[in-house]
Amino acid sequence: MPKTANTADTVKYLLPEDRIPKAWYNLQADLPKPLPPVLHPGTGKPIGPDDLAPLFPMALIGQEVSTEREIEIPEPVREVYRQWRPTPLFRARRLERELDTPARIYYKYEGVSPAGSHKPNTAVAQAFYNREAGVKRLATETGAGQWGSALAFAGTLFGLQVDVFMVKVSYQQKPYRRALMEAYGARCVASPSEETQSGRAILAKDPNSNGSLGIAISEAVEVAAQRGDTKYALGSVLNHVLMHQTVVGLEAIEQMAMADDYPDVLVGCTGGGSNFSGLVNPFIGAQLRGGKTVRVVAIEPAACPSLTRGKYAYDFGDTGHLTPLVKMHTLGSTFVPPGFHAGGLRYHGMAPLVSHLKELGLIEARAYHQVECFAAGVQFARSEGILPAPEANHAIKGAIDEALACKRDGVSRAILFNLCGHGHFDMQAYIDYFAGKLTDQSYSEAELAMALAGLPSVAA
Numbered sequence: 274m275p276k277t278a279n280t281a282d283t284v285k286y287l288l289p290e291d292r293i294p295k296a297w298y299n300l301q302a303d304l305p306k307p308l309p310p311v312l313h314p315g316t317g318k319p320i321g322p323d324d325l326a327p328l329f330p331m332a333l334i335g336q337e338v339s340t341e342r343e344i345e346i347p348e349p350v351r352e353v354y355r356q357w358r359p360t361p362l363f364r365a366r367r368l369e370r371e372l373d374t375p376a377r378i379y380y381k382y383e384g385v386s387p388a389g390s391h392k393p394n395t396a397v398a399q400a401f402y403n404r405e406a407g408v409k410r411l412a413t414e415t416g417a418g419q420w421g422s423a424l425a426f427a428g429t430l431f432g433l434q435v436d437v438f439m440v441k442v443s444y445q446q447k448p449y450r451r452a453l454m455e456a457y458g459a460r461c462v463a464s465p466s467e468e469t470q471s472g473r474a475i476l477a478k479d480p481n482s483n484g485s486l487g488i489a490i491s492e493a494v495e496v497a498a499q500r501g502d503t504k505y506a507l508g509s510v511l512n513h514v515l516m517h518q519t520v521v522g523l524e525a526i527e528q529m530a531m532a533d534d535y536p537d538v539l540v541g542c543t544g545g546g547s548n549f550s551g552l553v554n555p556f557i558g559a560q561l562r563g564g565k566t567v568r569v570v571a572i573e574p575a576a577c578p579s580l581t582r583g584k585y586a587y588d589f590g591d592t593g594h595l596t597p598l599v600k601m602h603t604l605g606s607t608f609v610p611p612g613f614h615a616g617g618l619r620y621h622g623m624a625p626l627v628s629h630l631k632e633l634g635l636i637e638a639r640a641y642h643q644v645e646c647f648a649a650g651v652q653f654a655r656s657e658g659i660l661p662a663p664e665a666n667h668a669i670k671g672a673i674d675e676a677l678a679c680k681r682d683g684v685s686r687a688i689l690f691n692l693c694g695h696g697h698f699d700m701q702a703y704i705d706y707f708a709g710k711l712t713d714q715s716y717s718e719a720e721l722a723m724a725l726a727g728l729p730s731v732a733a
């Protein structure tokens with residue numbers, strides 16, 4: 274354990290390279306109640322490893338269902354992690370002063386990775402296991418472009434060709450993300466595309482479709498299922514993906530100890546749930562094993578409110594209904610969110626593990642509109658200097674509100690949030706925000722009920 278690095282004005286807590294975790298933490302080992310099974314859509318029965326074998330290498334399928342507490346990180350993966358991990362943990366002293374709050378605000382900064390977010394933590398691992406299994410090509414989807422560029426980066430390191438289906442609205446909003454993927458050697462296609470049956474079906478109904486993560490997932494899964502040399506890689510939602518992200522929280526536990534502190538409140542934004550879980554799962558695990566209790570708050574966009582307004586039910590992970598059925602908070606697999614700028618949060622469902630934690634009462638969820646999140650992100654940039662990804666702005670808004678609650682209540686709490694990525698490729702979003710062009714989208718109950726009416730029926 275590194276020595277305490279705390280002085281009255283310490284701003285960053287840094288760990289040496291030999292403190293990169295040697296194992297990922299698997300929360301499934303400590304859950305008071307196991308996750309509901311994943312079901313085969315045809316039979317309604319739990320699926321087995323063979324059902325997933327066309328899509329994923331066996332090592333990752335094993336991790337998906339493992340209840341081992343620790344899963345060793347292969348040395349070639351740690352070697353790549355070494356380039357940017359351990360990531361810094363910052364104390365946001367200037368933001369605290371700006372808010373005039375007694376709160377102690379900390380953030381773990383994942384934007385220092387080559388692709389600019391937390392996504393390489395799992396991209397590198399997934400590329401490694403696929404290369405080990407002899408796979409030549411990976412197909413994937415991307416919303417914000419962060420995941421696509423992370424997998425493109427990992428693919429080039431491990432000699433894999435990467436095909437990325439990028440949600441059309443993001444493809445148009447973020448040409449530089451596309452160029453980054455191409456610079457890493459990946460192929461990037463706007464989704465829905467003419468390349469797959471699922472894409473063509475959507476375009477036949479709506480030639481101007483903005484696309485969605487659910488649609489892009491269908492396209493990538495279809496390609497992987499049809500080609501012997503190709504597997505599918507997902508940037509969030511699945512248990513193994515969330516587990517790869519726990520390097521974030523494991524490092525943060527050590528860094529909070531360096532600060533002689535422990536979080537009272539943890540905050541993260543949730544799209545599919547991976548950066549949130551990466552930060553919070555090690556803390557929740559410690560709590561479940563008898564450690565300190567921590568309040569955990571998931572922040573999602575009000576324009577895609579799966580955790581706060583979705584139904585906890587079995588649903589498909591994609592719009593084309595090619596995936597198995599998972600129990601999660603969902604808005605319905607045909608829900609197509611509007612083209613708001615936090616592209617990584619435009620997913621109709623939430624990770625089964627995050628959904629389960631919500632049902633168990635271990636986490637809270639809150640939804641914010643995009644304009645107030647951009648205001649929080651700009652306030653953060655003007656005090657801390659880092660320009661956040663639009664997704665991360667949601668976590669910042671959540672953390673600022675927690676800090677203002679401390680001020681109102683006259684108490685000092687430690688708040689730790691995940692600053693999961695920078696926004697250097699998201700400048701069009703900021704340009705639109707400054708031009709007053711961003712709008713907020715709310716839904717009536719009737720609108721939300723429409724996509725939910727199509728939920729698959731599954732025997733209780």
Ligand SMILES: Cc1ncc(COP(=O)(O)O)c(C=O)c1O
Pocket residue numbers: 390391416417418419420508509510542543544545546547548549616617618662664665693694695
């Ligand atoms: C920077 C960033 N944050 C958050 C997300 C949301 O994904 P997750 O909830 O899996 O972290 C994304 C997804 O693309 C992202 O790019």
